[in-house]
Amino acid sequence: MSNSLIIVESPTKARTISKFLGSGYEIRSSNGHVRDLPKKTLGENIDNDFQPEYEVIPQRKKTISELKKASLGAKGVYLATDPDREGEAIAWHIAQLLNLSKAWRIEFHEITKPAVLKALSNSRSINLNLVNAQQARRILDRLVGYKISPLLWQKVKRGLSAGRVQSVALRLICEREKEVEEFVPQEYWEIWATLSKDEEQFKAKLIKVKEEKVKINNQEESETILHGLEGASYVVEEVKIKEQKRKPLPPFITSTLQQEANYRLGFSASKSMLIAQSLYEGVELGEEGPTGLITYMRTDSVNLSNSAKDEAKRYIQEKYGKEYLPKVPRLYKSRKGAQEAHEAIRPVLVYKEPEGIKKYLSSDQFRLYQLIFSRFLASQMSDALLEVVSVDIRAGKEYLFRATGSRVLFPGFRKVYKEKEEEERKTLPKLKEKELLRLEELTPEQHFTSPPPRYTEATLVKTLEEEGIGRPSTYAPIIKTVQERDYVKKEKRTLLPTNLGKVVNELLVKNFTQIMEVKFTAQMEDNLDKIEEGKSDWVEILKDFYQGFSQVLKIAKREMARVKIEPEKSDVICEKCGRNMVIREGRFGKFLACSGFPECKNTKPLIKPTGIKCPKEGCEGEVIERRSKKGKIFYGCSRYPECDFISKWKPKDVGKTTVGSVKMKDKNAK
Numbered sequence: 112m113s114n115s116l117i118i119v120e121s122p123t124k125a126r127t128i129s130k131f132l133g134s135g136y137e138i139r140s141s142n143g144h145v146r147d148l149p150k151k152t153l154g155e156n157i158d159n160d161f162q163p164e165y166e167v168i169p170q171r172k173k174t175i176s177e178l179k180k181a182s183l184g185a186k187g188v189y190l191a192t193d194p195d196r197e198g199e200a201i202a203w204h205i206a207q208l209l210n211l212s213k214a215w216r217i218e219f220h221e222i223t224k225p226a227v228l229k230a231l232s233n234s235r236s237i238n239l240n241l242v243n244a245q246q247a248r249r250i251l252d253r254l255v256g257y258k259i260s261p262l263l264w265q266k267v268k269r270g271l272s273a274g275r276v277q278s279v280a281l282r283l284i285c286e287r288e289k290e291v292e293e294f295v296p297q298e299y300w301e302i303w304a305t306l307s308k309d310e311e312q313f314k315a316k317l318i319k320v321k322e323e324k325v326k327i328n329n330q331e332e333s334e335t336i337l338h339g340l341e342g343a344s345y346v347v348e349e350v351k352i353k354e355q356k357r358k359p360l361p362p363f364i365t366s367t368l369q370q371e372a373n374y375r376l377g378f379s380a381s382k383s384m385l386i387a388q389s390l391y392e393g394v395e396l397g398e399e400g401p402t403g404l405i406t407y408m409r410t411d412s413v414n415l416s417n418s419a420k421d422e423a424k425r426y427i428q429e430k431y432g433k434e435y436l437p438k439v440p441r442l443y444k445s446r447k448g449a450q451e452a453h454e455a456i457r458p459v460l461v462y463k464e465p466e467g468i469k470k471y472l473s474s475d476q477f478r479l480y481q482l483i484f485s486r487f488l489a490s491q492m493s494d495a496l497l498e499v500v501s502v503d504i505r506a507g508k509e510y511l512f513r514a515t516g517s518r519v520l521f522p523g524f525r526k527v528y529k530e531k532e533e534e535e536r537k538t539l540p541k542l543k544e545k546e547l548l549r550l551e552e553l554t555p556e557q558h559f560t561s562p563p564p565r566y567t568e569a570t571l572v573k574t575l576e577e578e579g580i581g582r583p584s585t586y587a588p589i590i591k592t593v594q595e596r597d598y599v600k601k602e603k604r605t606l607l608p609t610n611l612g613k614v615v616n617e618l619l620v621k622n623f624t625q626i627m628e629v630k631f632t633a634q635m636e637d638n639l640d641k642i643e644e645g646k647s648d649w650v651e652i653l654k655d656f657y658q659g660f661s662q663v664l665k666i667a668k669r670e671m672a673r674v675k676i677e678p679e680k681s682d683v684i685c686e687k688c689g690r691n692m693v694i695r696e697g698r699f700g701k702f703l704a705c706s707g708f709p710e711c712k713n714t715k716p717l718i719k720p721t722g723i724k725c726p727k728e729g730c731e732g733e734v735i736e737r738r739s740k741k742g743k744i745f746y747g748c749s750r751y752p753e754c755d756f757i758s759k760w761k762p763k764d765v766g767k768t769t770v771g772s773v774k775m776k777d778k779n780a781k
Contacts, residue, residue: 290562293495565607638652681694
């Protein structure tokens with residue numbers, strides 16, 4: 112009897128599933144998407160209900176041929192692509208290309224034997240609502256990109272592109288940068304008293320003068336208060352002690368995982384998703400073979416299966432004791448519109464502890480798995496109990512200081528997961544009302560108000576989610592795209608718009624006001640959700656959008672102004688004429704050129720420091736990213752030619768090459 116064929120996207124996923132399914136199944140991989148809109152044309156017939164003109168991706172032609180051959184003799188074909196819109200669309204494309212009269216769709220949120228077997232026994236047909244929602248998004252993005260990008264080529268420079276959602280993200284970053292640039296700092300002062308009781312010191316802050324909330328605007332006002340405090344006695348006026356409960360946060364969803372991984376581990380959104388994908392699809396665990404470690408990482412639901420909650424309960428009781436379990440099992444509420452059929456991101460098996468499998472994981476895999484493991488476990492644990500103390504101290508008759516402190520009465524969930532804003536306040540000595548304290552020092556401190564913080568990847572993801580822009584699968588690509596297009600650069604984890612980004616944003620906001628509106632983009636996401644739910648027709652949604660968009664496009668073609676981008680100035684000085692060099696872009700990427708061109712025609716390759724010490728023994732140089740004349744990126748020592756270290760690989764992979772090998776050298780390298 113012939114085998115059943117199961118088709119997944121990833122070879123890793125295929126290996127993991129093969130491990131626990133018997134000989135009655137053949138597992139094959141499509142290697143991701145198999146069909147897409149053509150690269151060089153719009154690929155959709157606007158006059159014929161936006162019907163897409165799909166093409167097989169050239170690199171997948173051999174794969175499709177092999178899958179077709181495998182499907183011919185199969186007892187049944189199961190499409191096990193990822194459990195979301197994109198996965199549904201990939202399954203549909205495969206079914207179309209293989210001419211499958213009957214294709215069974217199966218989905219699972221963790222790659223374990225029980226989950227896969229359950230999926231096989233609950234197969235269904237392909238959900239065309241999901242497919243149409245994905246098609247509508249793809250066509251919308253193609254319409255915006257292919258219609259607006261040529262305008263940017265004409266009015267700014269060739270090679271630019273616009274994106275429906277990415278452009279709104281760029282707008283958020285540009286508007287925040289404008290707020291920062293226009294911000295005028297305001298001076299203010301604080302006065303702190305260092306007090307002591309029985310040689311134990313603590314600090315208290317001045318909060319009131321003459322029963323009014325204190326506001327000290329300048330040094331003169333600060334000195335007036337200090338003068339008024341001369342000779343004052345410091346007496347405890349009131350002591351407030353209360354117990355405070357801290358509840359754990361819910362387990363991770365896509366957006367919160369990206370935020371925490373960025374904050375705690377310094378991972379970009381793309382890196383977090385790439386590592387999470389590897390943990391989901393399966394990691395080689397020695398004799399155990401490829402093993403899926405986490406549930407599906409693209410989700411907006413905080414739901415947990417009953418079996419996962421039961422397993423966590425047993426683990427917590429065994430490892431930490433019954434007192435670390437909440438009296439009532441935890442329930443978390445997902446945001447409006449979340450797909451409740453999905454689960455939160457959690458370890459597949461809570462008994463698969465991070466430390467126990469550390470030797471099989473890369474450093475980054477271990478750190479991310481540990482983060483997911485700890486957050487899930489904490490979400491099922493009891494509250495933390497703190498004692499919070501607030502002490503008001505009267506200085507003379509007119510001045511009131513306040514000191515605060517806290518101590519942990521019971522750690523609860525904090526035993527495994529401390530939240531980032533949970534830095535404990537210092538404990539205070541035991542104080543009683545009317546108790547006299549000794550003044551050790553009065554300290555005036557000058558401060559200035561701060562501008563709103565620039566976006567980091569973490570805070571941008573948070574804003575995108577709050578505003579309803581994009582969905583779990585799109586956050587990382589959005590952030591990656593605006594950087595790859597050179598509209599945004601990252602400096603010390605913050606996202607800054609480039610000159611090019613500011614110019615493009617200004618043109619788009621002025622000429623395509625509605626498309627660049629945050630609310631409009633969020634509404635379009637809601638429309639896509641309605642298509643998925645079968646409440647709206649995808650063609651009608653596209654027609655409605657295009658009717659207004661085409662009119663705006665005509666006006667923009669006529670009225671959009673031409674803009675010249677000034678090259679970005681660098682700190683590098685031209686050794687031939689002493690002028691600053693600027694960053695220009697050529698056929699093979701960016702390079703440094705003298706700002707005195709055409710009088711001075713000096714150019715240099717643009718180098719990027721990596722912050723990594725040169726691995727060649729005895730060298731104190733730094734590894735830098737360089738570019739050859741042909742645009743090829745390579746890595747070398749900053750002390751070249753004194754040090755001849757060179758490598759084709761990125762700095763983190765430098766160990767793969769022979770240090771200083773002449774054979775590795777690019778003859779075109781500058």
